[in-house]
Amino acid sequence: MAIKTKNIIDFKSEAGRILLTSMGALLLLMVSAVFLSSYLETQLGSFKEVVFLGLAMVIALGAQWFLLKTIQSPQVLSPEERVHTTNEKLRHILNSITRQVESALGIKNTAVGGIENPADMLAATLIQCVAIMSEQVQSLLSALQMGSNESLEEARQSFIPLIDKTAETITQYLHVSQNIDNQLRERINETQQLLLNLRRELATVPQNQQQDTSQLFACIRQMGDVLETHLLIDNVVKKQLEVVTHDTNDSAFTLITLMRDLSDQAGNLVRYITETISKINAMENGVDESVGYIVRIGHFIQDIPEKIQRDIQAIQSASGVIDSLSYLVDSIKEISFQTDILAVNAAIQAAHAGDAGLGFKIVADEVRKLAVNSNKAAEMIEAGLDTARHTIHEGLKFKFLEEVMQQMNEAAQMMDSVKKLQEGHEDMRQYYKTLFTVINQSNMKLAQDISEILGSIQYQDIVRQRIERMQAAMQRRNELLQEFAIQLDVTSGNNMDDFATALNAVLNGYLEEESYHGNSLNSSDDGDQPPKFELF
Amino acid sequence: MAKTILLVDDSVTMLMSVKNNLEIAGFKVETAEDGVKALAKLTAGLKPDLIITDINMPNMGGIELIKKARVLPGFRFMPILTLTTEASQGKRDEGKAAGATGWLVKPVGGADLLKIIKQVLPGA
Structure with a gap:
């Protein structure tokens, strides 16, 4: 809706009042100067004209400055227009928040034409990486079973770049998690700033007009409730992202450590087998003799x-x-x-x-x-x-x-x-006998390491599920915020009591759902949690 | 003869992770992506020594799978373990009532998993 333009000098407006006051003050000064001229002549003598002219110039410049300032100052709006402007600002900020949160969480935006979800993309990369790694582990095991030194070394060599690839993927994963976290923090700060601005703006409304802006007050209160809940959700999401980051970090560290250990073990085995083969050849010569x-x-x-x-x-x-x-x-x-x-x-x-x-x-x-x-x-x-x-x-x-x-x-x-x-x-x-004992020990260690690696890979599934739950909650919240923004536009802040309640329900639903799943950050210090393994 | 385990999970990573661990330990592993596919395998004649199932899966979840498997002939006393991110007591009780033998919360390391399997599959 276009803002209606007012006349620049409107005596009902604040600017008009200021201009009128300034002009009155100038007239008063001029009249005073006429009456005070004999006194000034006595006191200042021949400097009378100079002082009077200077005083008149100062007053004229002051009046001009007031006039210009009034002309350049923002147009004074009615309470309805103020509500509407505030609503526009809020809608703009909410849309911005929604877009940025969507972008941060990577929620697919069909209207834009389909932005890839970075979490899904990384999860897919991680799955692919794990699949390749599993194949490599299988080939390593096959090589061990076949006892072929060359195939073992080949499997080991192809294992090494894979470790780097996994580490790189997990670093990307951590980076995206951190990015989401940072963006959410920014949104929280923005919303807090928005609330402060709104309250400050409310405080500037003259007391005698506050009755007219009661609707605005109500709207701001509701908005405050909604944003407070929004902040709560963001805080919960932030904590969950910390859990995700923690899990991913731990898993990545364990994976990389185990894989390096595995590679070292395979390397030791290859060296041992190489030495053994040369010794066996010498022994075979003796036996041949x-x-x-x-x-x-x-x-x-x-x-x-x-x-x-x-x-x-x-x-x-x-x-x-x-x-x-x-x-x-x-x-x-x-x-x-x-x-x-x-x-x-x-x-x-x-x-x-x-x-x-x-x-x-x-x-x-x-x-x-x-x-x-x-x-x-x-x-x-x-x-x-x-x-x-x-x-x-x-x-x-x-x-x-x-x-x-x-x-x-x-x-x-x-x-x-x-x-x-x-x-x-x-x-x-x-x-x-010694050789097979050593190989057997190495194989057992390798099998154990592989087993632990495979166990650590399970974190990918846990993280995926946690992100999916988070995405679902964010989706519900974003839908509500979008609806809220539409309602602000349509009703100018009327009939919006349910939004804070609805957002609260989203938060409580998410928290309840999350409480049903294991939390790796709390598991160590929360003695009330049921055991991880239980046979009935 | 190697014992057979039916592994049910909608996560490719989980299937791969647990399947490999079990195969390294000498088990024969059959897999299914959800309860419906698992039940189809069981009704088609698959008779595993142990079932390990996730709880939250599309089409048919773990609890429903356990309930439906328990009424099949020969499955009344078969050990069925759950392997899930669900950790609440409520869900555990639900699983126990459905006929689960044990409740495992992800992630489960290879050594821990084998230890638990030995408890429910003596001689494995």
């Missing part, structure tokens, strides 16, 4: 029976030859015996022949000597063969003993090798 010994000994032992068999065959063959030679000796002996008998018979026949047989007797004697010598030779051969046979048998016996001794030595060597191998295997077994 021992296995080589055993394989050679095995071949040797495999060959032993064959060699012995060959030797025995050779000896048996030689023994057969000696036996066949024994038949020959017997034949020689037989021939020698028959030759001897033949020689004896020949000697007998030579004796019967007398002198004629003397020559034959000599031959017979020689034949007999030959037979005896043949027999002796046969016996010598037999003795030699016996000696040979004996030597072969004894040699065979000795050879076997030697082979057995050899076998014993080889067996002893094999035992040493086996012992070495056993020691190698025992070392390796112990080493693996």
Whole structure:
């Protein structure tokens, strides 16, 4: 509604009164000057005109100044216009508050075309971050289960930027929370200032016009009630934002600490496994060497029976030859015996022949000597063969003993090798045992850390729910404030008793709903709260 | 054989967090985003050893889910834990009356959760 313009010099108005008074004062001074001229002439002499002119100039300038000030001063308004102007100001401020609170809380403004809710946006980012982190944790676990050093290191490497990303997201989250808090504080200060201004303005209304402004008084009182409740809501929201900030901060700190610890653990595990792999390689070389010994000994032992068999065959063959030679000796002996008998018979026949047989007797004697010598030779051969046979048998016996001794030595060597191998295997077994103990401990620590990280992530849900409840309360409050602003415009402050009550109901509803949920700030010092975990 | 737990929560973060913890501990985990979906799984033949449910969920909340699950054949004595931000005694009493076995207020760390599960699932 346009403000009606008044005439500049309106004698009913305050400015008119001031101008009239000033002009009266000037006239009075001029009349006084005329009457006082003889007195001034006596006192000042020739300076009379100068002093009078100066006084007149001062009075004229003063009157001019009053006149100008009155013209430039704000237009004087009627009580209805004053109420309307105040309402306009209030509506403007309320709209401003509403917009700024909406902007601060990130409530989607469909009229503007959809501003993204920063809390939702950050919650989505956090969820996304948590999802990626969960995948990374899963891949870390898979890598641990697979026992692959490369995959573990790869998982760990991809884990590190994620920690930074989470920290960054949580910092943004904290920043937005802080921003909302600051803006709410500003709104509280603005509303307080508004109340003060309104009261000051009321105080400037002249007493005789206060009856006309009773409607304005009532409106201001209602406005005061509404704003007081508004302040209460803002204070409650501020406290809840502190809780949210506290929870988010704690959760972020725990998360980052645990994730760094997790990364360190994974790093230690990777280093340990790398060292272990090189040691295992060295041990495997030792075991391979021992296995080589055993394989050679095995071949040797495999060959032993064959060699012995060959030797025995050779000896048996030689023994057969000696036996066949024994038949020959017997034949020689037989021939020698028959030759001897033949020689004896020949000697007998030579004796019967007398002198004629003397020559034959000599031959017979020689034949007999030959037979005896043949027999002796046969016996010598037999003795030699016996000696040979004996030597072969004894040699065979000795050879076997030697082979057995050899076998014993080889067996002893094999035992040493086996012992070495056993020691190698025992070392390796112990080493693996230690390795698996360490890996197991690291895995348990990792699993514990992962479990705690996953527990801390639950704060995201708690914070989300708290912000959602806060947003719902703010939405209800904003709707009421908008309706309040419309009512101010339509009724100029009439029929607005219910707004303070309605706002109070919003506040009480929010407080009641909030009391049903755990409060991390109060939980430590409020002994009356039910336990966190309870089995019925 | 691994015991099966049905986890019901409308928060993706919660499902992920608790599911991972339980799987690391060796449980088989089934999930549902609200009471309606959980009940559909139960009526379709899923027979978990334990149900862990949120209270405030869209479509069907935890209290209603517990009430409806309790009347299903074979679910009368099954342990059902709640995992919620609701901490008031009134809500607890409501949960107890509906047939909940225990009341857990978020957040619950991995070690604490396993300790409580061992109490309601002997031998787990």
